[in-house]
Amino acid sequence: MFSSNFTIYLEKYSALAEKNHKELPSNHEFMPHLAYDSVIFGFNGTQLKILVLEYHNTGLFALPGGFVKYTENLEDAVERGLKERTGLDQIYLEQFHTFGDLSRSNPETMGRILEANDYKPDDGHWLLHRFVSVAYYALINYDEVEPRPDELSDSISWYAIDELPGLIMDHGLIVEKALNVLKDNLEKKLVGMNLLPSKFTMKQLQQVYEAVLGEKLRRTTFQRKMLGLDILVRHEKLYQGKAHKAPYLYSFR
Amino acid sequence: MFSSNFTIYLEKYSALAEKNHKELPSNHEFMPHLAYDSVIFGFNGTQLKILVLEYHNTGLFALPGGFVKYTENLEDAVERGLKERTGLDQIYLEQFHTFGDLSRSNPETMGRILEANDYKPDDGHWLLHRFVSVAYYALINYDEVEPRPDELSDSISWYAIDELPGLIMDHGLIVEKALNVLKDNLEKKLVGMNLLPSKFTMKQLQQVYEAVLGEKLRRTTFQRKMLGLDILVRHEKLYQGKAHKAPYLYSFR
DNA sequence: TTTCTATTGTCTCAATTTGTTACAATAATA
DNA sequence: TATTATTGTAACAAATTGAGACAATAGAAA
Numbered sequence: 199m200f201s202s203n204f205t206i207y208l209e210k211y212s213a214l215a216e217k218n219h220k221e222l223p224s225n226h227e228f229m230p231h232l233a234y235d236s237v238i239f240g241f242n243g244t245q246l247k248i249l250v251l252e253y254h255n256t257g258l259f260a261l262p263g264g265f266v267k268y269t270e271n272l273e274d275a276v277e278r279g280l281k282e283r284t285g286l287d288q289i290y291l292e293q294f295h296t297f298g299d300l301s302r303s304n305p306e307t308m309g310r311i312l313e314a315n316d317y318k319p320d321d322g323h324w325l326l327h328r329f330v331s332v333a334y335y336a337l338i339n340y341d342e343v344e345p346r347p348d349e350l351s352d353s354i355s356w357y358a359i360d361e362l363p364g365l366i367m368d369h370g371l372i373v374e375k376a377l378n379v380l381k382d383n384l385e386k387k388l389v390g391m392n393l394l395p396s397k398f399t400m401k402q403l404q405q406v407y408e409a410v411l412g413e414k415l416r417r418t419t420f421q422r423k424m425l426g427l428d429i430l431v432r433h434e435k436l437y438q439g440k441a442h443k444a445p446y447l448y449s450f451r
Numbered sequence: 452m453f454s455s456n457f458t459i460y461l462e463k464y465s466a467l468a469e470k471n472h473k474e475l476p477s478n479h480e481f482m483p484h485l486a487y488d489s490v491i492f493g494f495n496g497t498q499l500k501i502l503v504l505e506y507h508n509t510g511l512f513a514l515p516g517g518f519v520k521y522t523e524n525l526e527d528a529v530e531r532g533l534k535e536r537t538g539l540d541q542i543y544l545e546q547f548h549t550f551g552d553l554s555r556s557n558p559e560t561m562g563r564i565l566e567a568n569d570y571k572p573d574d575g576h577w578l579l580h581r582f583v584s585v586a587y588y589a590l591i592n593y594d595e596v597e598p599r600p601d602e603l604s605d606s607i608s609w610y611a612i613d614e615l616p617g618l619i620m621d622h623g624l625i626v627e628k629a630l631n632v633l634k635d636n637l638e639k640k641l642v643g644m645n646l647l648p649s650k651f652t653m654k655q656l657q658q659v660y661e662a663v664l665g666e667k668l669r670r671t672t673f674q675r676k677m678l679g680l681d682i683l684v685r686h687e688k689l690y691q692g693k694a695h696k697a698p699y700l701y702s703f704r
Numbered sequence: 705t706t707t708c709t710a711t712t713g714t715c716t717c718a719a720t721t722t723g724t725t726a727c728a729a730t731a732a733t734a
Numbered sequence: 735t736a737t738t739a740t741t742g743t744a745a746c747a748a749a750t751t752g753a754g755a756c757a758a759t760a761g762a763a764a
Contacts (some may be wrong), residue, residue, distance in 0.1 A: 231482050232583060272551025272583060296549045296585045298525025330485060330525060332549045332583075400712085419752065421713075441761035442711040653741085672723065674742075679721095694732035695740040 209341035228265035230324050233331040234276050235297075235369065237282070237376035240340035240356060241393040243402070246409035247389075248373065249283065249345055250362065251354040255314040258307070259363045261372060262354065263331065276334050283346060283354065290337040290392040294379040296330060296338065302368040303328040335376045337392035377410075384410050391450045397433060399445040483577050486584040487529050488516035488550075488622065490629035491537070493593035493609060494646040498628035499662040501596055501626065502536065503546070503615065504607040508567040510562070512616045514625060515607065516584065525581040529587050536599060536607065543590040543645040547632040548625075549583060555621040588629045590645035630663075637663050644703045652689060652698040653677065 238249040250259050262283050266275040273291070280289050305326040312319050319326055340356075347353040357363065359377060364370065383389060390406050404420050424430060431451045435444040491502040503512050515536050519528040526544070533542050558579040565572050572579055592611075600606040610616065612630060617623065636642060643659050657673050677683060684704045688697040 229484050229583075231485060244477070262592075266583075268581065269553070271553050272549070293549060296525070296546060298519070298585065300522070300524050321712075328521065330482075330519075330585075332551065410661075416752070417712090418714080418754085423751085437760075439761075441709060441759095441763090443713080443759040444713060444761095546715070668742090671725090671743080676722085688731095690731075691733070693740080694730095694734095694738060696730040696742080697732095698741060 216271060226268055226359060229268055231327060231329055233260045233263055233329045234266065234272070234279070235331050235333045235372055235375055236276060236280060237261060237333065237335040238280070239337050239376075239393065240343065241406055241409060242340050242356070244405065244409075245358040245360075246393075246406075247340070247356040247358050248362075249354055250357045250361075253311045253314065254353075256311055258311060258366050259369075260366045261369045268321050272332060276332075280336055284343045286338060286343060287439060290388070291334055292336075292379075292383070292387070293332060293334050295375050296332045297372065298330040299368070300328065302331070304367050307366050323405065333376065335371050335380060337389060339393070339395055341395065354437065361398075377445070380410055388450070397447040397449050399436060399447060401445060403448070471664070477607070480520055484530050484580060484582055485519050486516055486582045487519065487525070488514045488584050488586045488625055489529060489533060490514060490586065490588040490626055491533070492588060492590050492629075492633065492646065493596065494659055495593050495609070497658065497662075498611040498613075499613070499646075499659075500593070500609040500611050502607055503610045503618070505529060505616075506564045506567065507606075509564055509620050511564060512622075513619045514622045515533060525585060529585075533589055537591060537596045538599065539591060539596060542585055543641070545589075545632075545640070546585060546587050549585045550621055550625065551583040552621070553581065555584070555618050560619050584625075586625050586629065588633060590642060592646070592648055594648065633663055641703070650686060650700040650702050654698060656701070672683055 202335060211444065230312050240247050240249070249262060251262055252259050264275065264279040266272055270278070273293075276291060277289065280291070307369040309319065312325070345354045345356070347355075359373070362370070362373065365373070371427065380389065389410065390403050393406050398419055404415055404417065405418070405423065408415055429450055433447040433449060433451060436447050437444045493500050493502070497576055502515060505512050515532065517528065517532040519525055523531070526546070529544060530542065533544070534540060561579050562572065565578070598607045598609070600608075612626070615623070615626065618626070633642065637660065642663065643656050646659050647655060653674055656677065657668055657670065659670055660673070682703055683701040686700040686702060689700050690697045
């Protein structure tokens, strides 16, 4: 939690506030104790990556997240946050777990992030309270996104899932669980469809599967299985300028 | 949501309160806007059932649920509620979804339940606010449980999943989702183990599978597959006094 | 132009898993 | 002792998956 919407919200407020002790959002708009975090997956052609943000002046890394308005559905809040972060609408989104341990909330970390950005929260401020966080994963087309660094408090960029920096609080655990659920859903949901451009080669599709599962697959078996599922449409060949047979392009039908 | 802990909590309070307008719990102990609901599965030998409670004087049926204390983990709150309802400790419990739509909260229904029990909540009382609910399913041994009817506001009893009464708010949807997730988890988790007594026949195990999946399975294939999984230990035969070969008893190892 | 190389699409046969039928063993009953 | 319903397992067929082989081919090298 604690980013995306939140930072944008802070930005709005800080414009109205004085320089050296900016004003924090009150809890009139957002539900207290409730947050969401999103694990945003993308595939760069080789590696499975997720979007991670870094809070300014802290060296702290976190998942993009935010809060839920009193007047919006939980899922709409998450979509709003994703739109703000990625510019994309109609993102494939799946809720996978809600994290509600007492130990996951850490006022010290929150305070450090706020103070590094010149906010001076009261001791009892709602942002320093306990939060239960509903976690979602999103699948997006890596090439269509220009992640938006936030001039106020953080930058955001892609990290390969096996080269993640240490994340604050329980965010490492959240990523781990997201990846496990993604693996489980690989066969039954449209994971490949949402991580690839609309037309792709069989090899690219296989690479997505291999990146998610973390293991190599047999080429001929994979191809036979995919074609047998009757979910692919074959298009023209893709001439890549390589000295070998050109692969067909496919799309999901 | 809205039962179990809740009713027990009300009971505690009402003992201190006057007869004709009882006192409602304040929000000092529980986190606002956050609830849990539990779908408690049991197997009676033939049918898959769940525990449903009925609010007194309303004809309203609901899932057992409750609220989360500021000082306890989310999961501990659910376990506490289950213990109070079933008397059982160490229950197999799995979180499966969090329901956060605005439309799921219904102050009229809540008000009706409270007033039918002689509580007079203020219009802005926290119990009438919006709630986001984290849903869990539990698997228990049908025979070990004596569901505890609550003398204050509700009774609780088993209903076959295909003979459920209409449930309040989105509780029907919650049950539907629980059942879908249970089906998905049937192979990979210890569903059979937790719905059966420690020793059981192959036929009983098959009946659990059939009840969860909602379809008949082939006896010989089922038996071969289960034995092949290498998760069962064979024990003595069970003589049921029937005029045919006695089946072996098995347990999970 | 011809040869060479890496990759792709498909085929074949073996190995494994699953579907289906058959049948012997057996616990109580008639 | 024969009968009946159910259980455990074997046997074979059908379907799926594993593994290797091979021809087609797009460009590079000779």
